[in-house]
Each structure stands twice: as structure tokens, then as C-alpha cells.
Amino acid sequence: MVQAKNQALIDLVQPIIDEQGLLLWDLSIKKVAGQKTVELLVDLPAHENISMAQITTFTQAVNEALDGAAVDPVPGEYMLDIASPGMDRSLNEPWHFAWAKEAGNPITIALFAAKDGQKKWTGLIKAVDEKQLVLTVDGEDKSFSWDEIAKAVVSI
Secondary structure, three states: OHHHHOHHHHHHHHHHHHHHOOEEEEEEEEEEOOEEEEEEEEEOOOOOOOOHHHHHHHHHHHHHHHHHOOOOOOOOOOEEEEEOOOOOOEOOOHHHHHHHHHHOOEEEEEEEEEEOOEEEEEEEEEEEOOOEEEEEEOOEEEEEEHHHEEEEEEOO
16 A cells, blocks of 8 residues: 555655645655665546656656655655556556546456466456455456455556
């Protein structure tokens, strides 16, 4: 869950996100080739594509907020990477699946173990709840528990 990853950083960027009318899709802090990287994926909330100009404006505001913060929300040296989640975005949070369902986007899921002889399934989301995901695949509804799903992306 994005909120649990780094609340201090979220507290710093959320007012900027709200002010600019953006949507925080994901936030991660990871090591890439020995370099700590803070990645923020932002988009527009109404299934529109964010522009490079909007990402640039957001990046500048975040940099200013980080530079002016009394306490650095990400201790140590790091690289800041701000981007769009892309058309084939990963679906990690329950609301990501609701977003894809609302947009009518087909998704592809990869399972940890094969189900009905397949490890990958592509279809439209019929239902999402706290226990499972239901996809309509070739006119047939298939249910998957969250524990079965290794990865999910919007299928383009």
C-alpha cells in the first residue's frame, strides 16, 4: 500500500498532488545499481493521459518542497524519479483494479501457479472485492483470489 511505504514523503507531496489535480498512482523507494531511488508515478484522475509538461511542473514543485523540508523525508542520498505509470501500468492496489474496471481496460494477470492449465489470463474486470478478482475471459467469468495473483497489468 502506498500509504505505508513512506508517510513523511506522502505528507510532503500530497498537497502538491492536490493543488495540481494529479493522482498518485504509486510510490516506491528501492535500490537500483546501488543507488537509492525514490519513484513517484503520477497521472490524471479521470483516465486522461498526463503530459510531460505536467510531470515537469510537478517534479519542480516536489524538488522545491524536498529542498525546503525541515526534515528530509528520505534520509541519505537518493535519486528522484517522477514519471507516468504508462498505458500498461501495474495494478498493485485494490483501487487500481477498480480504476481499470471503470475505464473498461482489459487486464492481464500472471498467477503463481497454473489454474485450469494457464498461468496468464487476460480479460475485463467484472468484479473486485476484498477477497477476489473476477475476470470475464472469452465470455466466461473466472474468479481469482488475491493470493493467486503474482502480477497484474493493464493490457494494451
